[in-house]
Amino acid sequence: MNLKLQAYAEILKRIVNTEYQPGQRISEKELSQDLNIGRTPIREAVLQLRQEGLINVIPQSGTYITKIDLQVAISARFIRESIETRIVKEAAALNDPAYIKNLNTIIANQKFFSHQKEFEKFFGEDEAFHREFYLMTNHQQVWEWLQTTNMQLNRFRMLSLKVKNLPWSNLISEHKKILKAVETHDPEEAERLIANHLHLMLDQKDALLRTFPEYFTNVPSKK
Known part of the structure; x- marks a missing residue:
């Protein structure tokens, strides 16, 4: 390099x-x-x-x-959800054993890093989990394109791992459910689960703004 x-x-x-x-x-x-x-x-x-x-x-x-542009992060999450729900639904129809093995390994790694409180490595495995579905469905280029729009979203997600009352175990549990739906060839359930999972950011928003108010800009006003 x-x-x-x-x-x-x-x-x-x-x-x-x-x-x-x-x-x-x-x-x-x-x-x-x-x-x-x-x-x-x-x-x-x-x-x-x-x-x-x-x-x-x-x-x-x-x-x-x-500072983290919250409106850009929210828009990036919307784009990601719109694309990734289709990706995971397609993955559930394919169910490639090699990728399923990789996904189980990633979840095991997440458990380990969760216990070790190594949030940076945990985040890396979280990214790897989602990326695996793009690889499974031959959409790696889409994943790489998304990374150019995900900068503010990734900063938000990394920061969320530092909030003590947002347990990492919830993310692991949701990943397990998504993987099970893919393994059992249930595209509709996989689509529903990944949509809920990616919607988690909106549930975390207020907690992050309370904890790190000085880190954000372009915060939408509450109606």
Whole structure:
């Protein structure tokens, strides 16, 4: 991996896992020191992250990690639900044994990381669980496309794992039910379960806003 991609991947990871907190001021010098990468690839990575809406440069003020745009995250969830319900329904009609084995392994990994309280690795396995259905149905390109629209949503989801009263076991339980519906060739039930699962973000929204009010922008007003 060249240095620009290495810098981009590491800064992106730290933004998503909130090691670099929403609203935090940063500098190319500090990033270069943190990552032990030269200023030129850091500058190129920052430029790309600015284009993706994750870093903001304010003249005469500085460079900042953008706050989580809640409206963008909600819209990304809507897009994801609209697509993924069809993906999982298609997967239930196929039920490929090799992918079923992978999905069971992913759930086992989630249990382990849940017990270890390793939320970053847990999130990685959560992503892997959903991605597996796209691979099963030969829609990997759709998954990769979704990642470009999911930046704010992924920040929201990672942050939700830090809220103590939002237990990780609920996510694992829902994953098990989705997998069972796929294994038993029940497309309608699989579609219903994944829709409810992806709707969870809306149920978590108020808890996150109460816990991390300073991390969000573009918060829809309550009606």
